[in-house]
Structures are given as C-alpha cells and as structure tokens.
Amino acid sequence: MKVYLSYTRDLEEVADRFAAQLRARDFEPLMDKQHITPGFDWSTAARDLLRSADAFVFFIGRQPTPWVEREWSKVLEESWRRGTVPMVPVVLEGCNPPAFLLERQAIALSPAPENGAEVFDSIVAALSRGPMLKAASSAPAALGEKQRERLELLEKQAKQLQPDRAELQRQAQTLRTTLASQQMQDSPQVAETATQLADLMKSLKQPNEALEFQRIALNSLLAHGGESNPDVARVHSNLATSLEAVGQPSEALVHLERALKIYLDTVGADTVTVAMTEGRLASVLRGLGQDTAAKAHQRAGEKALKAASLKFLTGLPIVGPIIKAVVAQGSKKKHGRSQAPDGKQSASRSRVRKKAARKKAASKKAASKKAASKKAAKKKSAKKAGGTKTRGTKKASKAKVSKTKASKKKVGKKKASAAKAKMTRAKTPSRTPASKAGAKSSGTNVGRKKTASQKRPARKKQPALKAKTSAKRRGRPS
Amino acid sequence: MTLPIFAHPELPLPDPALSVFINCPFDDEYEPFLDAIVFTAVCCGFQPRTADESLGADVSRMDRILHAVFTSKYSIHDLSRCKGEGEELLARFNMPLELGLALGYRFVSTAFSNHKFDVPPGKKGATTSKLAKELEALGNPHRWLVLVPESIRVPKYISDLAGYDLESYDGMVGSIIERVTAWLMSREGAVPGMSPGPIKRDFSKFLGEKAALKSEWGRVRWPDLLKAARNCVPKL
Numbered sequence: 001m002k003v004y005l006s007y008t009r010d011l012e013e014v015a016d017r018f019a020a021q022l023r024a025r026d027f028e029p030l031m032d033k034q035h036i037t038p039g040f041d042w043s044t045a046a047r048d049l050l051r052s053a054d055a056f057v058f059f060i061g062r063q064p065t066p067w068v069e070r071e072w073s074k075v076l077e078e079s080w081r082r083g084t085v086p087m088v089p090v091v092l093e094g095c096n097p098p099a100f101l102l103e104r105q106a107i108a109l110s111p112a113p114e115n116g117a118e119v120f121d122s123i124v125a126a127l128s129r130g131p132m133l134k135a136a137s138s139a140p141a142a143l144g145e146k147q148r149e150r151l152e153l154l155e156k157q158a159k160q161l162q163p164d165r166a167e168l169q170r171q172a173q174t175l176r177t178t179l180a181s182q183q184m185q186d187s188p189q190v191a192e193t194a195t196q197l198a199d200l201m202k203s204l205k206q207p208n209e210a211l212e213f214q215r216i217a218l219n220s221l222l223a224h225g226g227e228s229n230p231d232v233a234r235v236h237s238n239l240a241t242s243l244e245a246v247g248q249p250s251e252a253l254v255h256l257e258r259a260l261k262i263y264l265d266t267v268g269a270d271t272v273t274v275a276m277t278e279g280r281l282a283s284v285l286r287g288l289g290q291d292t293a294a295k296a297h298q299r300a301g302e303k304a305l306k307a308a309s310l311k312f313l314t315g316l317p318i319v320g321p322i323i324k325a326v327v328a329q330g331s332k333k334k335h336g337r338s339q340a341p342d343g344k345q346s347a348s349r350s351r352v353r354k355k356a357a358r359k360k361a362a363s364k365k366a367a368s369k370k371a372a373s374k375k376a377a378k379k380k381s382a383k384k385a386g387g388t389k390t391r392g393t394k395k396a397s398k399a400k401v402s403k404t405k406a407s408k409k410k411v412g413k414k415k416a417s418a419a420k421a422k423m424t425r426a427k428t429p430s431r432t433p434a435s436k437a438g439a440k441s442s443g444t445n446v447g448r449k450k451t452a453s454q455k456r457p458a459r460k461k462q463p464a465l466k467a468k469t470s471a472k473r474r475g476r477p478s
Numbered sequence: 479m480t481l482p483i484f485a486h487p488e489l490p491l492p493d494p495a496l497s498v499f500i501n502c503p504f505d506d507e508y509e510p511f512l513d514a515i516v517f518t519a520v521c522c523g524f525q526p527r528t529a530d531e532s533l534g535a536d537v538s539r540m541d542r543i544l545h546a547v548f549t550s551k552y553s554i555h556d557l558s559r560c561k562g563e564g565e566e567l568l569a570r571f572n573m574p575l576e577l578g579l580a581l582g583y584r585f586v587s588t589a590f591s592n593h594k595f596d597v598p599p600g601k602k603g604a605t606t607s608k609l610a611k612e613l614e615a616l617g618n619p620h621r622w623l624v625l626v627p628e629s630i631r632v633p634k635y636i637s638d639l640a641g642y643d644l645e646s647y648d649g650m651v652g653s654i655i656e657r658v659t660a661w662l663m664s665r666e667g668a669v670p671g672m673s674p675g676p677i678k679r680d681f682s683k684f685l686g687e688k689a690a691l692k693s694e695w696g697r698v699r700w701p702d703l704l705k706a707a708r709n710c711v712p713k714l
Contacts, residue, residue, distance in 0.1 A: 066621060072664035077656065080673055099522075099668030143671040143714040150523040150669050151708055153493070157525055158708075160490035161532050162701040202695055241696035273506050280693075312507075316649045318628065 004053035008061035055086035190220035233262035270307035484548030497550035520707040522662040523669030587619035676712035684710040
C-alpha cells in the first residue's frame with residue numbers, strides 16, 4: 001500500500017520517523033521531498049505522486065506554509081476525483097485541521113514523544129480499516145447546524161454593507177452637493193455621480209428621482225464623449241428599466257432601441273450584452289402588444305447568444321480548435337464550402353485568393369504574348385501571300401482576339417465553344433488569303449487560348465463586344 | 479473582534495478572518511466567472527469582498543480597495559484580461575496593481591507573524607504591537623490564489639511569479655468552481671462538508687436569482703448579490 005505523507009514544517013521529523021516505521025511494515029511511504037526533484041514543475045510531479053497513492057496521512061502542526069496548504073488542495077481534488085480515499089489526520093495538540101479534514105476522525109499527537117508508538121499503531125490500524133471513520137462532528141445535522149450559523153453571520157455582516165434608509169438619505173445628500181459643484185464646472189464626473197445617485201434613489205424606492213438622475217448622466221455622457229460609447233448604451237438601458245418601473249414602456253422602448261444600436265456598433269452583434277438587450281426589447285414589445293416585432297427581437301437575441309457562445313467556446317484553449325473544426329465542417333456540408341469563422345482562417349483564404357490572382361495574371365500575360373506572336377505570324381503570312389489587308393479586316397481579326405478573350409471568362413466549355421462558332425462567323429466577311437492563312441494557322445490555338453484564359457475579369461468583355469460590332473459594321477474587304 | 483489597523487474608519491468591516499477579496503475583471507464577458515467565484519466563496523462559508531461592496535460615497539476608490547485587501551485574510555485574483563486592448567493595445571493595470579497590494583499585505587503579515595512584539599501600550603512602537611496582535615488574531619498570514627487560464631504561459635507573462643504555483647483553469651465555469659472550492663476548503667475558517675458537486679448543481683439557481691435582481695434594478699449591488707448567493711447555498 002502506497003501512503004502519501006503530508007506534514008507541516010514543525011512535524012517533519014515525526015513524519016520521517018513514521019515513514020521509516022511504515023517501510024518496516026511493508027507499506028510504501030511517499031513524501032514530496034523524496035519523490036519530487038527540486039527544479040521540476042511541482043504541480044505536475046505532485047499530481048502524479050498523489051495519483052499513485054492509495055491513502056493519505058496528514059501531520060498537522062502549527063502554521064502550515066502555503067506549500068502545505070497547496071498540497072492539501074491537491075489531495076482534496078484527488079479525493080473528489082476518486083470518490084472515496086482513506087485520509088488520516090494526525091493533529092498536534094492545540095492545532096486545527098483544515099475544514100475538509102474536520103469530517104474525519106483525527107488522531108491526537110502530543111508534543112512529547114512518549115505517545116509515538118501509540119500514534120503509529122493507531123495510524124496503521126486506521127489505514128488497515130480501509131475507508132476512514134467519519135468524525136461525530138461530520139454528521140449531517142452537525143454540518144447543517146454549522147452552515148446555518150455561518151450563513152447567519154454572513155448575513156449580519158452583509159447588513160453592515162447595506163446601509164439603512166437614514167444612511168442612504170445622508171449619502172444622497174452628500175452626492176447631491178457633489179453633483180451640483182460638478183455640474184457648475186461641467187465636469188465629466190457628472191455622469192458617474194448622477195448614476196450613483198440614481199442607484200441610491202432606486203434603493204430608496206424613488207424611481208422618478210432615479211429617472212431624473214439617469215437623464216442627467218445621459219446628457220453628461222453625450223456632451224463629453226458622444227453617442228458611440230457602451231457607457232451611453234448602459235445608461236439608456238438603465239433609463240429603460242426605470243421607465244418601465246414608472247409605467248412608461250413606450251419611452252423605455254425608445255431607449256432600449258438606442259442602447260441596442262450603440263451596443264451593435266461598439267461591442268458587436270455576437271455578445272451576451274446584445275443578446276440580453278434584444279431579449280429585453282422583446283419583452284417590452286410583448287407588453288405593448290407588438291408580438292411580431294417581439295418575436296423578431298427574440299430570434300435576434302437567440303442568434304446573438306448562440307454567436308456569443310460559439311465565440312466563447314472557440315476561444316477556449318483545448319476544446320476551442322476542436323469546436324472550430326466541427327463548426328467549419330458543419331458549414332462546409334451545409335454550404336458546399338468552408339466558411340471562415342475567424343480572422344485567421346479568412347486571412348489564409350485571402351492568401352489563397354492572392355495566389356490565384358497572381359496565377360491568373362501570369363496566364364493572362366502568357367496569353368497576350370501568344371496573341372502578339374500570332375498577330376505577328378498573321379502579318380508575316382499576309383505579306384507572304386502578297387494580299388492587302390483592309391482596315392476592316394484588321395479590325396475583324398482584332399475583334400476575334402478580344403472576343404475570344406471576353407467569351408472565355410465567365411462561361412464554361414459550352415459557352416467557349418459557342419463563342420468559337422461566333423468568331424468563325426465574324427471571320428467570314430474577310431475571306432482574304434491572308435485571313436484564311438491566319439485562321440488556318442491559329443484556329444486551334446484560339447480555341448485553346450479561350451479555355452486557358454476563361455478567368456479574365458468580366459469588364460473586359462464590353463470593349464470586345466464593341467469591337468465585334470464595329471467589325472461587323474465596317475469590316476468589309478475593300 | 480479588534481478593528482484591524484488597516485481598516486478605513488468610515489467603511490463597514492466584515493470579519494477579516496472570513497473575508498475573501500476578489501480581484502478580477504468586472505465586465506460582461508467575465509461575469510459568469512465572477513458569479514462562480516462569489517457563489518463558491520459563500521458556499522464554503524466565506525464573505526466575498528470588493529472595492530464596490532459598500533455605498534460610501536465620500537471614500538476614494540483606492541482607499542476602498544486598500545480597505546478591502548488589507549482587511550481580508552484571503553484573496554483570489556484572475557489576470558486573464560491583462561492583455562492589449564483597444565487601438566493602442568493597452569492592458570488593464572487594475573488587476574496586477576491589486577495583486578501587488580495583496581502580495582505586499584502578505585509580506586507584511588508574514589513578517590509580523592514571524593516576530594514577537596512586546597511593547598506596552600502608550601510606549602514607542604505600541605502601534606506595531608497592536609498590529610502584531612491583530613495579525614496574530616487573524617491566524618495565518620494573508621493567502622492568495624491566482625487563477626490563470628491554461629492558454630497563458632505564466633513564466634513568460636509574469637516572470638516574477640514564476641517561482642509560485644499558480645492555479646490554471648480551462649476557461650470553463652465548472653473548472654473555476656473546482657479550483658476555488660479546493661483552495662478554500664483547505665483553508666482555515668471554511669465550513670466543512672462542501673464539495674464542488676452541489677455548488678455546480680445550485681449555481682444555476684443563483685444565476686436565476688441574480689437575473690431577477692438585474693431585471694428589477696438594472697444593476698445588481700454587491701450586498702444584493704451576496705444575499706442572492708446566501709439564499710441559494712446548497713444545504714448540507
């Protein structure tokens with residue numbers, strides 16, 4: 001059986017003696033000083049050591065150090081993880097065990113070493129018994145009584161924090177004086193003081209006065225910082241609450257709508273704040289009998305909450321990337337391609353887009369080179385044939401090229417072949433030997449070129465079509 | 479109970495031995511975690527404290543913070559929001575500042591608890607003697623817990639704290655409840671018998687009470703929040 005020994009500094013010797021005795025009785029004692037190498041990460045090493053232990057013995061003396069207390073926390077977490085773990089507190093006379101060990105039957109340790117053997121036997125007996133005996137003080141009734149007493153004490157203390165009506169009125173008076181002097185100086189602090197006063201008025205159950213101070217706060221914020229500020233939205237929201245309290249839901253609606261607009265502009269749509277504001281708007285609208293609008297805001301609120309939750313979850317350190325991948329896969333299935341849930345992915349997508357654009361530009365350059373060489377070849381062959389090319393013929397062939405460029409951009413193979421047919425028709429009026437030769441030499445190339453440069457921007461289509469029209473109009477051989 | 483020497487005379491003083499000062503972001507995003515810390519502390523039998531706990535209008539905020547830190551035996555800090563924000567990427571310094579105050583208090587309380595003072599009242603050094611007695615009455619010196627999300631590499635982030643073992647959590651409310659319960663239940667003053675299971679179970683009840691308060695008042699005051707927590711504590 002592996003027994004982990006935790007001890008306060010003053011009981012280190014006792015723990016060492018006990019470890020030696022345990023070893024003699026075929027137990028395996030585990031101590032941090034023997035098993036954790038200095039300089040190593042204590043947290044990880046201690047966790048592994050605690051996980052390997054079958055039982056825990058705590059020697060509790062005076063003034064536990066932060067390290068011992070930390071060890072106790074880790075043991076406690078380990079005990080919750082396992083469900084039940086044998087834990088034996090050995091408490092030095094006059095010392096108090098930590099709360100989680102108060103539930104266990106403790107073994108008393110005398111400062112004099114005489115009872116050493118007795119203590120050792122008691123610990124071994126406790127370890128051999130398996131699950132530890134619970135202390136009488138840990139009975140549900142006793143624990144419940146302790147809890148009740150503590151909660152009463154906390155309540156009493158909290159009452160000190162919550163001043164009575166007379167105290168609130170005194171504070172309100174002080175704040176009114178402060179506010180007046182701040183208003184005289186047109187100080188930006190007016191908003192804060194007025195908000196505090198509004199809160200005080202609410203505590204005093206004076207909603208109309210609260211409303212008045214909230215309006216002062218709003219005007220001050222607008223005068224000093226402008227509308228586009230979450231603080232302004234917060235005041236609008238508070239105003240809406242007060243207006244609802246005094247039975248003016250229509251005015252409350254106006255302020256909530258303003259608050260929502262500011263929140264959307266400043267904190268973004270995928271936030272809990274927006275979701276809550278949408279929810280409140282829905283509730284006010286429902287109260288006013290505008291069910292359709294209420295439903296729309298309800299839906300928007302749910303959407304915002306969903307987006308906020310997703311944003312929060314994808315931002316988590318371990319599960320975040322997994323959730324992100326699952327969401328991306330889901331949207332890929334839904335839309336046929338992945339969506340960019342965050343800036344990182346959209347950045348990588350823009351990189352891909354840039355790369356594609358570069359590729360396109362390169363192919364365009366190659367295509368124009370080919371076109372130029374083809375043109376030169378045509379000229380050469382025309383010269384060879386001794387024929388003269390009219391302006392119209394030239395234009396027609398130019399139109400051929402530009403039309404080719406234009407037609408291949410937006411359409412697939414079908415459209416490209418249709419354009420090829422059109423181009424052949426455009427060729428017909430200029431049936432000179434030169435054009436025939438050109439058509440012969442470049443017929444297949446034109447088709448290929450079309451397919452290669454299909455991705456050209458659509459705006460280039462327009463001049464090509466114009467050129468085609470002018471070629472049709474004027475492109476007669478002289 | 480004697481009045482600790484650091485207490486502000488105009489502010490209310492709950493029992494310092496049962497007080498837990500909470501230093502964390504007070505924003506909408508962190509709200510569920512703050513609620514979890516407050517509720518867990520109340521369930522374990524402690525009194526959560528902040529600078530905003532009382533309505534004392536004529537006491538400056540810094541004085542209130544000092545009062546709350548220096549009259550609490552325990553403190554819980556979460557530094558997860560200490561990162562660049564806004565266009566200028568400035569971090570919020572309130573939380574490291576308050577952790578610094580707690581560390582200072584711990585240093586002072588440890589130093590005093592390790593020394594014996596025996597100065598008769600009225601003589602030179604009598605104040606120190608009073609302080610030592612008060613600290614002795616508190617029991618152990620000030621103890622603090624720093625919660626850090628797993629994603630933050632602490633040694634790089636606050637290298638001065640690298641020697642300490644800080645508690646990491648996985649960014650979930652349940653994980654915070656477990657860490658805080660384990661920490662508080664292994665301290666002096668906790669009510670025995672509490673474990674994370676019942677706290678997690680009744681946490682939603684507490685959130686419901688808080689939501690009701692919020693819809694009624696627009697903003698939940700600290701004493702009302704504590705009252706809501708007390709009403710929802712799982713019965714032992």
